[in-house]
Amino acid sequence: MNRRLVTILLAAFVVAALCSVLVYRLVGTRIAAAKPQPSTRVVAAARDIKIGTVLSAPDLTTIQIMGTAPKSAILDAKNAIGRGVTSSIYSGEPILDDRLAPMGSGGGLAATIKDGMRAIAVRVDQVVGVAGFVLPGMRVDVLISGVPPTTATSGGGGGNNTQVRTVLQNIEVLSAGTDIQKDAEGKPQQVQVVNLLVTPEQAQVLALASNETRIQLVLRNPLDTKVAPVEGTAMTNLFLDQNAPATKPKLTGRVAPRKKAADTFTVTVINGTTKTEDKFAAPGGKQ
Structure with missing residues (x-):
C-alpha cells in the first residue's frame, strides 16, 4: 500500500478521535450543569365537572406538573372534597382554590353567588x-x-x-x-x-x-x-310627527302690558266752506 495514503488515513483517524473526545466532554459538561426541573403533584379533575357540582372523591385525580405549580393549586384532595364548583372544570385540568366555593357553602346556584352580591x-x-x-x-x-x-x-x-x-x-x-x-x-x-x-x-x-x-x-x-x-x-x-316643521319658540317670563291711550273728544267747526277739527283731552270722559 502506498505509504503516503496510509499516513493520510492515520492522520484523519487521529483528528476524528480528538473531535469525538471534545464533543463528548462538552456535552457531558452541559448535562451535568443542567439542573433537573422541579415537579409538583396537584389535584385535577378526573372528568368534566359542571358548575354547581359538589366535589366527591370519584371526581378527583392527581397529575404531575413540571416546574412551579399555580399559586392557588390544591395539593391535597381533602381540601377540595365537599366544595361546590363555581365555574366549569374540564377533565385533566388542575383544580384551583378560587374556582371552588368556600367549605360548607354547598353547591348549586348558591355556590356561584359572589361575596356582597x-x-x-x-x-x-x-x-x-x-x-x-x-x-x-x-x-x-x-x-x-x-x-x-x-x-x-x-x-x-x-x-x-x-x-x-x-x-x-x-x-x-x-x-x-x-x-x-x-x-x-x-x-x-x-x-x-x-x-x-x-x-x-x-x-x-x-x-x-x-x-x-x-x-x-x-x-x-x-x-x-x-x-x-x-x-x-x-x-x-312614538306618535309625534318627526317631519313636522319646527314650531315658533314661545316667550317665557312676564310680558309688560301696553300703555292705554288717553281718552279724547273731537270738536268739528264749519265756517262756510271751511271745516276744522280740534281735539281736546277729556279725563274720565268718552269720545
Missing part, C-alpha cells in the same frame, strides 16, 4: 325566555315599562301615559329556569324565570319593578361593559 329571580314571558336567548353567563340590561304613579293618580288616561326606563345595565345572568349551565350549542330554552346577579340595592329596585311594572331584558355584548345614561321615553313620543 345577591341572586334575584325575574319572571319573563316566552318571548324573552326563548327568542331573547337569555342563557347563563350572558349580560343584560333591565327595562321597565308602566304608568308612573303621579300620572295614574291624576286621571290622565293610563294607557296613553305609559313610559319606559332603563333601570339596570350590564347585569350578569346566573341561571335561566332551573339550568345554570351554558348551552354548548347556543340553543334557546323555554324558561319562565331568570336569576340575575345584583347588589342588594339593585335587588330592591327589581323587587319594586316586578310588582308594579313590566320587566324586559335586553341582551348586550359581553365585551361591552360601559354603563351610560339612557333617557327614557313615553308612549306619546
Whole structure:
C-alpha cells in the first residue's frame, strides 16, 4: 500500500478521535450543569365537572406538573372534597382554590353567588325566555315599562301615559329556569324565570319593578361593559310627527302690558266752506 495514503488515513483517524473526545466532554459538561426541573403533584379533575357540582372523591385525580405549580393549586384532595364548583372544570385540568366555593357553602346556584352580591329571580314571558336567548353567563340590561304613579293618580288616561326606563345595565345572568349551565350549542330554552346577579340595592329596585311594572331584558355584548345614561321615553313620543316643521319658540317670563291711550273728544267747526277739527283731552270722559 502506498505509504503516503496510509499516513493520510492515520492522520484523519487521529483528528476524528480528538473531535469525538471534545464533543463528548462538552456535552457531558452541559448535562451535568443542567439542573433537573422541579415537579409538583396537584389535584385535577378526573372528568368534566359542571358548575354547581359538589366535589366527591370519584371526581378527583392527581397529575404531575413540571416546574412551579399555580399559586392557588390544591395539593391535597381533602381540601377540595365537599366544595361546590363555581365555574366549569374540564377533565385533566388542575383544580384551583378560587374556582371552588368556600367549605360548607354547598353547591348549586348558591355556590356561584359572589361575596356582597345577591341572586334575584325575574319572571319573563316566552318571548324573552326563548327568542331573547337569555342563557347563563350572558349580560343584560333591565327595562321597565308602566304608568308612573303621579300620572295614574291624576286621571290622565293610563294607557296613553305609559313610559319606559332603563333601570339596570350590564347585569350578569346566573341561571335561566332551573339550568345554570351554558348551552354548548347556543340553543334557546323555554324558561319562565331568570336569576340575575345584583347588589342588594339593585335587588330592591327589581323587587319594586316586578310588582308594579313590566320587566324586559335586553341582551348586550359581553365585551361591552360601559354603563351610560339612557333617557327614557313615553308612549306619546312614538306618535309625534318627526317631519313636522319646527314650531315658533314661545316667550317665557312676564310680558309688560301696553300703555292705554288717553281718552279724547273731537270738536268739528264749519265756517262756510271751511271745516276744522280740534281735539281736546277729556279725563274720565268718552269720545
